[in-house]
Amino acid sequence: MENTLINITNCIAEIRRWLSANYLKLNDSKSEFFITGSNYNLKLVDTKNTALVIGGSSIKLSPVIRNLGCFLDVNLSLTAHVNNLRKTILFHIKNLWHIRRFIDKETCHHAVRALVISRLDYCNAAFTLLSARDKDRLQRLQNNAARLVFAVGRRVEAKPLLHKLHLLSVEQRILFKVLLYVYKAFNNLAPKYIAEQFTVCVPFRSAMDTNRLVIPMSELVTVGDRSSKVVAANAWKSLPRQLRTAGSTEIFKGNLKTFLF
Incomplete structure:
Protein backbone atom coordinates (compact mmCIF):
# COMPACT_ATOMS: atom_id res chain seq x y z
CA MET A 1 0.00 0.00 0.00
CA PRO A 63 -15.80 7.02 2.05
CA VAL A 64 -17.53 8.61 -0.95
CA ILE A 65 -16.10 10.67 -3.81
CA ARG A 66 -17.74 12.59 -6.62
CA ASN A 67 -16.54 12.25 -10.20
CA LEU A 68 -18.34 14.00 -13.07
CA GLY A 69 -21.50 14.24 -10.99
CA CYS A 70 -21.53 10.56 -10.03
CA PHE A 71 -21.04 9.58 -6.39
CA LEU A 72 -18.89 6.49 -5.86
CA ASP A 73 -18.52 4.57 -2.60
CA VAL A 74 -15.74 2.18 -1.64
CA ASN A 75 -17.76 -0.86 -2.80
CA LEU A 76 -18.75 0.77 -6.12
CA SER A 77 -22.35 -0.13 -5.36
CA LEU A 78 -23.60 3.35 -6.42
CA THR A 79 -25.88 3.39 -3.37
CA ALA A 80 -24.39 6.75 -2.39
CA HIS A 81 -25.30 8.07 -5.85
CA VAL A 82 -28.87 6.81 -5.48
CA ASN A 83 -29.13 8.44 -2.04
CA ASN A 84 -28.03 11.79 -3.43
CA LEU A 85 -30.25 11.39 -6.51
CA ARG A 86 -33.26 10.61 -4.34
CA LYS A 87 -32.68 13.68 -2.18
CA THR A 88 -32.39 15.98 -5.20
CA ILE A 89 -35.38 14.58 -7.10
CA LEU A 90 -37.67 14.61 -4.05
CA PHE A 91 -36.74 18.26 -3.54
CA HIS A 92 -37.85 19.14 -7.09
CA ILE A 93 -41.02 17.01 -6.92
CA LYS A 94 -42.02 18.69 -3.66
CA ASN A 95 -41.51 22.16 -5.16
CA LEU A 96 -43.47 21.24 -8.28
CA TRP A 97 -46.36 20.01 -6.15
CA HIS A 98 -46.53 23.49 -4.59
CA ILE A 99 -47.23 25.07 -8.00
CA ARG A 100 -49.01 22.15 -9.66
CA ARG A 101 -52.46 23.76 -9.57
CA PHE A 102 -51.12 26.84 -11.37
CA ILE A 103 -49.69 24.97 -14.38
CA ASP A 104 -51.27 22.66 -16.94
CA LYS A 105 -50.40 19.02 -17.54
CA GLU A 106 -48.14 19.65 -20.53
CA THR A 107 -46.08 22.27 -18.70
CA CYS A 108 -45.73 19.98 -15.71
CA HIS A 109 -44.66 17.14 -18.00
CA HIS A 110 -41.90 19.31 -19.49
CA ALA A 111 -40.76 20.31 -15.99
CA VAL A 112 -40.66 16.66 -14.87
CA ARG A 113 -38.59 15.67 -17.89
CA ALA A 114 -36.13 18.49 -17.24
CA LEU A 115 -35.82 18.13 -13.45
CA VAL A 116 -36.51 14.43 -12.80
CA ILE A 117 -36.16 12.20 -15.87
CA SER A 118 -32.93 13.87 -17.00
CA ARG A 119 -31.38 13.10 -13.61
CA LEU A 120 -32.58 9.49 -13.68
CA ASP A 121 -30.97 9.11 -17.12
CA TYR A 122 -27.62 10.63 -16.18
CA CYS A 123 -24.85 7.97 -16.22
CA ASN A 124 -27.57 5.28 -16.03
CA ALA A 125 -25.51 2.92 -18.23
CA ALA A 126 -23.64 2.18 -14.98
CA PHE A 127 -26.90 1.38 -13.17
CA THR A 128 -26.70 -2.25 -14.23
CA LEU A 129 -24.60 -2.66 -11.07
CA LEU A 130 -27.38 -1.37 -8.84
CA SER A 131 -29.03 -3.74 -6.42
CA ALA A 132 -32.71 -4.56 -6.86
CA ARG A 133 -33.45 -2.39 -3.83
CA ASP A 134 -31.75 0.68 -5.31
CA LYS A 135 -33.46 0.19 -8.68
CA ASP A 136 -36.79 -0.01 -6.88
CA ARG A 137 -36.00 3.25 -5.07
CA LEU A 138 -35.38 4.97 -8.40
CA GLN A 139 -38.55 3.48 -9.87
CA ARG A 140 -40.59 4.90 -6.99
CA LEU A 141 -39.18 8.35 -7.81
CA GLN A 142 -40.29 8.00 -11.41
CA ASN A 143 -43.72 6.79 -10.24
CA ASN A 144 -44.08 9.85 -8.00
CA ALA A 145 -43.15 12.09 -10.93
CA ALA A 146 -45.84 10.47 -13.11
CA ARG A 147 -48.46 11.01 -10.41
CA LEU A 148 -47.36 14.63 -10.21
CA VAL A 149 -47.98 15.16 -13.93
CA PHE A 150 -51.53 13.78 -13.64
CA ALA A 151 -52.06 15.43 -10.22
CA VAL A 152 -53.22 12.22 -8.54
CA GLY A 153 -52.54 10.67 -5.15
CA ARG A 154 -49.94 8.09 -4.22
CA ARG A 155 -52.51 5.29 -4.15
CA VAL A 156 -53.07 5.53 -7.91
CA GLU A 157 -51.14 2.85 -9.81
CA ALA A 158 -48.22 4.41 -11.64
CA LYS A 159 -47.69 1.93 -14.49
CA PRO A 160 -50.69 3.10 -16.59
CA LEU A 161 -49.60 6.71 -16.03
CA LEU A 162 -46.10 6.00 -17.30
CA HIS A 163 -47.65 4.27 -20.31
CA LYS A 164 -49.76 7.35 -21.11
CA LEU A 165 -46.65 9.54 -20.87
CA HIS A 166 -44.73 7.10 -23.14
CA LEU A 167 -42.02 6.77 -20.48
CA LEU A 168 -39.92 3.64 -20.19
CA SER A 169 -39.43 2.28 -16.68
CA VAL A 170 -36.09 2.75 -14.90
CA GLU A 171 -34.99 -0.79 -15.79
CA GLN A 172 -35.96 -0.28 -19.43
CA ARG A 173 -34.16 3.07 -19.58
CA ILE A 174 -30.97 1.42 -18.34
CA LEU A 175 -31.21 -1.23 -21.06
CA PHE A 176 -32.00 1.44 -23.64
CA LYS A 177 -28.81 3.39 -22.83
CA VAL A 178 -26.62 0.28 -22.75
CA LEU A 179 -27.97 -1.06 -26.06
CA LEU A 180 -27.55 2.36 -27.66
CA TYR A 181 -23.85 2.23 -26.78
CA VAL A 182 -23.61 -1.23 -28.34
CA TYR A 183 -25.25 -0.04 -31.55
CA LYS A 184 -22.88 2.92 -31.76
CA ALA A 185 -19.91 0.65 -31.09
CA PHE A 186 -20.96 -1.65 -33.96
CA ASN A 187 -21.28 1.33 -36.32
CA ASN A 188 -18.06 3.12 -35.29
CA LEU A 189 -19.98 5.95 -33.63
CA ALA A 190 -18.80 5.33 -30.07
CA PRO A 191 -15.49 6.37 -28.46
CA LYS A 192 -12.74 3.77 -28.59
CA TYR A 193 -12.82 3.09 -24.85
CA ILE A 194 -16.49 2.08 -25.14
CA ALA A 195 -16.05 0.02 -28.29
CA GLU A 196 -13.23 -1.92 -26.63
CA GLN A 197 -15.66 -3.20 -23.98
CA PHE A 198 -17.47 -5.37 -26.53
CA THR A 199 -16.17 -8.31 -28.56
CA VAL A 200 -17.86 -9.06 -31.87
CA CYS A 201 -18.71 -12.73 -32.40
CA VAL A 202 -16.88 -14.20 -35.40
CA PRO A 203 -19.14 -16.76 -37.12
CA PHE A 204 -17.68 -20.10 -38.15
CA ARG A 205 -20.17 -20.35 -41.05
CA SER A 206 -20.86 -17.62 -43.60
CA ALA A 207 -24.62 -18.00 -43.17
CA MET A 208 -24.51 -17.16 -39.46
CA ASP A 209 -25.48 -13.77 -38.03
CA THR A 210 -22.41 -11.52 -37.83
CA ASN A 211 -24.12 -8.81 -35.79
CA ARG A 212 -23.66 -10.50 -32.41
CA LEU A 213 -21.49 -10.08 -29.34
CA VAL A 214 -19.44 -12.59 -27.38
CA ILE A 215 -20.97 -12.96 -23.92
CA PRO A 216 -18.09 -12.54 -21.43
CA MET A 217 -17.56 -15.12 -18.72
CA SER A 218 -17.76 -13.70 -15.20
CA GLU A 219 -16.46 -15.30 -12.03
CA LEU A 220 -18.75 -13.43 -9.63
CA VAL A 221 -22.44 -13.94 -10.32
CA THR A 222 -23.57 -11.24 -7.91
CA VAL A 223 -21.36 -8.54 -9.45
CA GLY A 224 -19.82 -9.84 -12.68
CA ASP A 225 -23.12 -10.80 -14.28
CA ARG A 226 -24.42 -7.28 -13.56
CA SER A 227 -21.51 -5.53 -15.31
CA SER A 228 -22.48 -3.38 -18.28
CA LYS A 229 -20.68 -5.50 -20.88
CA VAL A 230 -22.31 -8.75 -19.72
CA VAL A 231 -25.77 -7.19 -19.53
CA ALA A 232 -25.22 -5.52 -22.91
CA ALA A 233 -24.17 -8.76 -24.64
CA ASN A 234 -27.16 -10.68 -23.29
CA ALA A 235 -29.64 -7.90 -24.07
CA TRP A 236 -28.20 -7.39 -27.57
CA LYS A 237 -28.63 -11.10 -28.27
CA SER A 238 -32.35 -10.86 -27.42
CA LEU A 239 -32.99 -8.11 -30.00
CA PRO A 240 -34.43 -9.01 -33.42
CA ARG A 241 -31.82 -8.93 -36.18
CA GLN A 242 -33.80 -6.28 -38.05
CA LEU A 243 -33.51 -3.98 -35.04
CA ARG A 244 -29.79 -4.64 -34.57
CA THR A 245 -29.10 -3.72 -38.20
CA ALA A 246 -31.09 -0.46 -38.25
CA GLY A 247 -29.88 2.03 -40.83
CA SER A 248 -29.34 5.00 -38.50
CA THR A 249 -29.13 5.88 -34.84
CA GLU A 250 -32.49 7.65 -34.86
CA ILE A 251 -34.21 4.64 -36.47
CA PHE A 252 -32.55 2.33 -33.94
CA LYS A 253 -33.63 4.51 -30.99
CA GLY A 254 -37.22 4.70 -32.20
CA ASN A 255 -37.50 0.96 -32.88
CA LEU A 256 -35.73 0.09 -29.63
CA LYS A 257 -38.13 2.18 -27.57
CA THR A 258 -41.07 0.48 -29.29
CA PHE A 259 -39.51 -2.94 -28.64
CA LEU A 260 -38.91 -2.22 -24.93
CA PHE A 261 -42.22 -0.44 -24.46
Missing part, protein backbone atom coordinates in the same frame (compact mmCIF):
# COMPACT_ATOMS: atom_id res chain seq x y z
CA GLU A 2 2.81 2.41 0.88
CA ASN A 3 4.52 1.91 -2.49
CA THR A 4 1.21 2.45 -4.27
CA LEU A 5 0.64 5.77 -2.50
CA ILE A 6 4.17 6.88 -3.37
CA ASN A 7 3.61 6.06 -7.04
CA ILE A 8 0.31 7.96 -7.06
CA THR A 9 1.95 10.95 -5.35
CA ASN A 10 4.73 11.01 -7.95
CA CYS A 11 2.20 10.74 -10.77
CA ILE A 12 0.17 13.66 -9.39
CA ALA A 13 3.37 15.69 -9.01
CA GLU A 14 4.03 15.20 -12.73
CA ILE A 15 0.48 16.31 -13.52
CA ARG A 16 0.93 19.43 -11.35
CA ARG A 17 4.14 20.31 -13.19
CA TRP A 18 2.46 19.85 -16.59
CA LEU A 19 -0.50 22.03 -15.50
CA SER A 20 1.85 24.72 -14.21
CA ALA A 21 3.77 24.72 -17.50
CA ASN A 22 0.46 25.26 -19.32
CA TYR A 23 -0.70 28.07 -17.00
CA LEU A 24 -3.17 25.86 -15.15
CA LYS A 25 -3.43 24.94 -11.50
CA LEU A 26 -4.50 21.81 -9.65
CA ASN A 27 -6.72 22.61 -6.66
CA ASP A 28 -5.00 20.51 -4.00
CA SER A 29 -7.46 21.14 -1.17
CA LYS A 30 -10.48 20.04 -3.23
CA SER A 31 -8.91 16.77 -4.36
CA GLU A 32 -10.36 13.51 -3.04
CA PHE A 33 -9.29 9.90 -3.08
CA PHE A 34 -10.59 6.59 -1.85
CA ILE A 35 -9.66 2.92 -1.90
CA THR A 36 -12.12 0.47 -3.40
CA GLY A 37 -12.23 -3.29 -3.01
CA SER A 38 -14.08 -6.16 -1.40
CA ASN A 39 -15.16 -5.88 2.23
CA TYR A 40 -12.44 -8.37 3.20
CA ASN A 41 -9.63 -6.41 1.53
CA LEU A 42 -10.88 -3.07 2.83
CA LYS A 43 -10.54 -4.35 6.39
CA LEU A 44 -6.80 -4.73 5.80
CA VAL A 45 -6.40 -0.99 5.14
CA ASP A 46 -5.57 1.39 7.98
CA THR A 47 -8.12 4.04 7.03
CA LYS A 48 -7.22 6.40 9.90
CA ASN A 49 -3.53 6.73 9.03
CA THR A 50 -3.70 6.47 5.24
CA ALA A 51 -3.33 9.79 3.43
CA LEU A 52 -2.25 11.07 0.03
CA VAL A 53 0.05 14.10 -0.24
CA ILE A 54 -0.94 16.44 -3.08
CA GLY A 55 1.18 19.55 -3.24
CA GLY A 56 0.99 21.15 0.19
CA SER A 57 -2.14 19.27 1.25
CA SER A 58 -2.53 15.91 2.96
CA ILE A 59 -5.74 14.29 1.70
CA LYS A 60 -7.44 11.76 3.96
CA LEU A 61 -9.36 8.76 2.70
CA SER A 62 -12.95 9.55 1.74
Whole structure:
Protein backbone atom coordinates (compact mmCIF):
# COMPACT_ATOMS: atom_id res chain seq x y z
CA MET A 1 0.00 0.00 0.00
CA GLU A 2 2.81 2.41 0.88
CA ASN A 3 4.52 1.91 -2.49
CA THR A 4 1.21 2.45 -4.27
CA LEU A 5 0.64 5.77 -2.50
CA ILE A 6 4.17 6.88 -3.37
CA ASN A 7 3.61 6.06 -7.04
CA ILE A 8 0.31 7.96 -7.06
CA THR A 9 1.95 10.95 -5.35
CA ASN A 10 4.73 11.01 -7.95
CA CYS A 11 2.20 10.74 -10.77
CA ILE A 12 0.17 13.66 -9.39
CA ALA A 13 3.37 15.69 -9.01
CA GLU A 14 4.03 15.20 -12.73
CA ILE A 15 0.48 16.31 -13.52
CA ARG A 16 0.93 19.43 -11.35
CA ARG A 17 4.14 20.31 -13.19
CA TRP A 18 2.46 19.85 -16.59
CA LEU A 19 -0.50 22.03 -15.50
CA SER A 20 1.85 24.72 -14.21
CA ALA A 21 3.77 24.72 -17.50
CA ASN A 22 0.46 25.26 -19.32
CA TYR A 23 -0.70 28.07 -17.00
CA LEU A 24 -3.17 25.86 -15.15
CA LYS A 25 -3.43 24.94 -11.50
CA LEU A 26 -4.50 21.81 -9.65
CA ASN A 27 -6.72 22.61 -6.66
CA ASP A 28 -5.00 20.51 -4.00
CA SER A 29 -7.46 21.14 -1.17
CA LYS A 30 -10.48 20.04 -3.23
CA SER A 31 -8.91 16.77 -4.36
CA GLU A 32 -10.36 13.51 -3.04
CA PHE A 33 -9.29 9.90 -3.08
CA PHE A 34 -10.59 6.59 -1.85
CA ILE A 35 -9.66 2.92 -1.90
CA THR A 36 -12.12 0.47 -3.40
CA GLY A 37 -12.23 -3.29 -3.01
CA SER A 38 -14.08 -6.16 -1.40
CA ASN A 39 -15.16 -5.88 2.23
CA TYR A 40 -12.44 -8.37 3.20
CA ASN A 41 -9.63 -6.41 1.53
CA LEU A 42 -10.88 -3.07 2.83
CA LYS A 43 -10.54 -4.35 6.39
CA LEU A 44 -6.80 -4.73 5.80
CA VAL A 45 -6.40 -0.99 5.14
CA ASP A 46 -5.57 1.39 7.98
CA THR A 47 -8.12 4.04 7.03
CA LYS A 48 -7.22 6.40 9.90
CA ASN A 49 -3.53 6.73 9.03
CA THR A 50 -3.70 6.47 5.24
CA ALA A 51 -3.33 9.79 3.43
CA LEU A 52 -2.25 11.07 0.03
CA VAL A 53 0.05 14.10 -0.24
CA ILE A 54 -0.94 16.44 -3.08
CA GLY A 55 1.18 19.55 -3.24
CA GLY A 56 0.99 21.15 0.19
CA SER A 57 -2.14 19.27 1.25
CA SER A 58 -2.53 15.91 2.96
CA ILE A 59 -5.74 14.29 1.70
CA LYS A 60 -7.44 11.76 3.96
CA LEU A 61 -9.36 8.76 2.70
CA SER A 62 -12.95 9.55 1.74
CA PRO A 63 -15.80 7.02 2.05
CA VAL A 64 -17.53 8.61 -0.95
CA ILE A 65 -16.10 10.67 -3.81
CA ARG A 66 -17.74 12.59 -6.62
CA ASN A 67 -16.54 12.25 -10.20
CA LEU A 68 -18.34 14.00 -13.07
CA GLY A 69 -21.50 14.24 -10.99
CA CYS A 70 -21.53 10.56 -10.03
CA PHE A 71 -21.04 9.58 -6.39
CA LEU A 72 -18.89 6.49 -5.86
CA ASP A 73 -18.52 4.57 -2.60
CA VAL A 74 -15.74 2.18 -1.64
CA ASN A 75 -17.76 -0.86 -2.80
CA LEU A 76 -18.75 0.77 -6.12
CA SER A 77 -22.35 -0.13 -5.36
CA LEU A 78 -23.60 3.35 -6.42
CA THR A 79 -25.88 3.39 -3.37
CA ALA A 80 -24.39 6.75 -2.39
CA HIS A 81 -25.30 8.07 -5.85
CA VAL A 82 -28.87 6.81 -5.48
CA ASN A 83 -29.13 8.44 -2.04
CA ASN A 84 -28.03 11.79 -3.43
CA LEU A 85 -30.25 11.39 -6.51
CA ARG A 86 -33.26 10.61 -4.34
CA LYS A 87 -32.68 13.68 -2.18
CA THR A 88 -32.39 15.98 -5.20
CA ILE A 89 -35.38 14.58 -7.10
CA LEU A 90 -37.67 14.61 -4.05
CA PHE A 91 -36.74 18.26 -3.54
CA HIS A 92 -37.85 19.14 -7.09
CA ILE A 93 -41.02 17.01 -6.92
CA LYS A 94 -42.02 18.69 -3.66
CA ASN A 95 -41.51 22.16 -5.16
CA LEU A 96 -43.47 21.24 -8.28
CA TRP A 97 -46.36 20.01 -6.15
CA HIS A 98 -46.53 23.49 -4.59
CA ILE A 99 -47.23 25.07 -8.00
CA ARG A 100 -49.01 22.15 -9.66
CA ARG A 101 -52.46 23.76 -9.57
CA PHE A 102 -51.12 26.84 -11.37
CA ILE A 103 -49.69 24.97 -14.38
CA ASP A 104 -51.27 22.66 -16.94
CA LYS A 105 -50.40 19.02 -17.54
CA GLU A 106 -48.14 19.65 -20.53
CA THR A 107 -46.08 22.27 -18.70
CA CYS A 108 -45.73 19.98 -15.71
CA HIS A 109 -44.66 17.14 -18.00
CA HIS A 110 -41.90 19.31 -19.49
CA ALA A 111 -40.76 20.31 -15.99
CA VAL A 112 -40.66 16.66 -14.87
CA ARG A 113 -38.59 15.67 -17.89
CA ALA A 114 -36.13 18.49 -17.24
CA LEU A 115 -35.82 18.13 -13.45
CA VAL A 116 -36.51 14.43 -12.80
CA ILE A 117 -36.16 12.20 -15.87
CA SER A 118 -32.93 13.87 -17.00
CA ARG A 119 -31.38 13.10 -13.61
CA LEU A 120 -32.58 9.49 -13.68
CA ASP A 121 -30.97 9.11 -17.12
CA TYR A 122 -27.62 10.63 -16.18
CA CYS A 123 -24.85 7.97 -16.22
CA ASN A 124 -27.57 5.28 -16.03
CA ALA A 125 -25.51 2.92 -18.23
CA ALA A 126 -23.64 2.18 -14.98
CA PHE A 127 -26.90 1.38 -13.17
CA THR A 128 -26.70 -2.25 -14.23
CA LEU A 129 -24.60 -2.66 -11.07
CA LEU A 130 -27.38 -1.37 -8.84
CA SER A 131 -29.03 -3.74 -6.42
CA ALA A 132 -32.71 -4.56 -6.86
CA ARG A 133 -33.45 -2.39 -3.83
CA ASP A 134 -31.75 0.68 -5.31
CA LYS A 135 -33.46 0.19 -8.68
CA ASP A 136 -36.79 -0.01 -6.88
CA ARG A 137 -36.00 3.25 -5.07
CA LEU A 138 -35.38 4.97 -8.40
CA GLN A 139 -38.55 3.48 -9.87
CA ARG A 140 -40.59 4.90 -6.99
CA LEU A 141 -39.18 8.35 -7.81
CA GLN A 142 -40.29 8.00 -11.41
CA ASN A 143 -43.72 6.79 -10.24
CA ASN A 144 -44.08 9.85 -8.00
CA ALA A 145 -43.15 12.09 -10.93
CA ALA A 146 -45.84 10.47 -13.11
CA ARG A 147 -48.46 11.01 -10.41
CA LEU A 148 -47.36 14.63 -10.21
CA VAL A 149 -47.98 15.16 -13.93
CA PHE A 150 -51.53 13.78 -13.64
CA ALA A 151 -52.06 15.43 -10.22
CA VAL A 152 -53.22 12.22 -8.54
CA GLY A 153 -52.54 10.67 -5.15
CA ARG A 154 -49.94 8.09 -4.22
CA ARG A 155 -52.51 5.29 -4.15
CA VAL A 156 -53.07 5.53 -7.91
CA GLU A 157 -51.14 2.85 -9.81
CA ALA A 158 -48.22 4.41 -11.64
CA LYS A 159 -47.69 1.93 -14.49
CA PRO A 160 -50.69 3.10 -16.59
CA LEU A 161 -49.60 6.71 -16.03
CA LEU A 162 -46.10 6.00 -17.30
CA HIS A 163 -47.65 4.27 -20.31
CA LYS A 164 -49.76 7.35 -21.11
CA LEU A 165 -46.65 9.54 -20.87
CA HIS A 166 -44.73 7.10 -23.14
CA LEU A 167 -42.02 6.77 -20.48
CA LEU A 168 -39.92 3.64 -20.19
CA SER A 169 -39.43 2.28 -16.68
CA VAL A 170 -36.09 2.75 -14.90
CA GLU A 171 -34.99 -0.79 -15.79
CA GLN A 172 -35.96 -0.28 -19.43
CA ARG A 173 -34.16 3.07 -19.58
CA ILE A 174 -30.97 1.42 -18.34
CA LEU A 175 -31.21 -1.23 -21.06
CA PHE A 176 -32.00 1.44 -23.64
CA LYS A 177 -28.81 3.39 -22.83
CA VAL A 178 -26.62 0.28 -22.75
CA LEU A 179 -27.97 -1.06 -26.06
CA LEU A 180 -27.55 2.36 -27.66
CA TYR A 181 -23.85 2.23 -26.78
CA VAL A 182 -23.61 -1.23 -28.34
CA TYR A 183 -25.25 -0.04 -31.55
CA LYS A 184 -22.88 2.92 -31.76
CA ALA A 185 -19.91 0.65 -31.09
CA PHE A 186 -20.96 -1.65 -33.96
CA ASN A 187 -21.28 1.33 -36.32
CA ASN A 188 -18.06 3.12 -35.29
CA LEU A 189 -19.98 5.95 -33.63
CA ALA A 190 -18.80 5.33 -30.07
CA PRO A 191 -15.49 6.37 -28.46
CA LYS A 192 -12.74 3.77 -28.59
CA TYR A 193 -12.82 3.09 -24.85
CA ILE A 194 -16.49 2.08 -25.14
CA ALA A 195 -16.05 0.02 -28.29
CA GLU A 196 -13.23 -1.92 -26.63
CA GLN A 197 -15.66 -3.20 -23.98
CA PHE A 198 -17.47 -5.37 -26.53
CA THR A 199 -16.17 -8.31 -28.56
CA VAL A 200 -17.86 -9.06 -31.87
CA CYS A 201 -18.71 -12.73 -32.40
CA VAL A 202 -16.88 -14.20 -35.40
CA PRO A 203 -19.14 -16.76 -37.12
CA PHE A 204 -17.68 -20.10 -38.15
CA ARG A 205 -20.17 -20.35 -41.05
CA SER A 206 -20.86 -17.62 -43.60
CA ALA A 207 -24.62 -18.00 -43.17
CA MET A 208 -24.51 -17.16 -39.46
CA ASP A 209 -25.48 -13.77 -38.03
CA THR A 210 -22.41 -11.52 -37.83
CA ASN A 211 -24.12 -8.81 -35.79
CA ARG A 212 -23.66 -10.50 -32.41
CA LEU A 213 -21.49 -10.08 -29.34
CA VAL A 214 -19.44 -12.59 -27.38
CA ILE A 215 -20.97 -12.96 -23.92
CA PRO A 216 -18.09 -12.54 -21.43
CA MET A 217 -17.56 -15.12 -18.72
CA SER A 218 -17.76 -13.70 -15.20
CA GLU A 219 -16.46 -15.30 -12.03
CA LEU A 220 -18.75 -13.43 -9.63
CA VAL A 221 -22.44 -13.94 -10.32
CA THR A 222 -23.57 -11.24 -7.91
CA VAL A 223 -21.36 -8.54 -9.45
CA GLY A 224 -19.82 -9.84 -12.68
CA ASP A 225 -23.12 -10.80 -14.28
CA ARG A 226 -24.42 -7.28 -13.56
CA SER A 227 -21.51 -5.53 -15.31
CA SER A 228 -22.48 -3.38 -18.28
CA LYS A 229 -20.68 -5.50 -20.88
CA VAL A 230 -22.31 -8.75 -19.72
CA VAL A 231 -25.77 -7.19 -19.53
CA ALA A 232 -25.22 -5.52 -22.91
CA ALA A 233 -24.17 -8.76 -24.64
CA ASN A 234 -27.16 -10.68 -23.29
CA ALA A 235 -29.64 -7.90 -24.07
CA TRP A 236 -28.20 -7.39 -27.57
CA LYS A 237 -28.63 -11.10 -28.27
CA SER A 238 -32.35 -10.86 -27.42
CA LEU A 239 -32.99 -8.11 -30.00
CA PRO A 240 -34.43 -9.01 -33.42
CA ARG A 241 -31.82 -8.93 -36.18
CA GLN A 242 -33.80 -6.28 -38.05
CA LEU A 243 -33.51 -3.98 -35.04
CA ARG A 244 -29.79 -4.64 -34.57
CA THR A 245 -29.10 -3.72 -38.20
CA ALA A 246 -31.09 -0.46 -38.25
CA GLY A 247 -29.88 2.03 -40.83
CA SER A 248 -29.34 5.00 -38.50
CA THR A 249 -29.13 5.88 -34.84
CA GLU A 250 -32.49 7.65 -34.86
CA ILE A 251 -34.21 4.64 -36.47
CA PHE A 252 -32.55 2.33 -33.94
CA LYS A 253 -33.63 4.51 -30.99
CA GLY A 254 -37.22 4.70 -32.20
CA ASN A 255 -37.50 0.96 -32.88
CA LEU A 256 -35.73 0.09 -29.63
CA LYS A 257 -38.13 2.18 -27.57
CA THR A 258 -41.07 0.48 -29.29
CA PHE A 259 -39.51 -2.94 -28.64
CA LEU A 260 -38.91 -2.22 -24.93
CA PHE A 261 -42.22 -0.44 -24.46
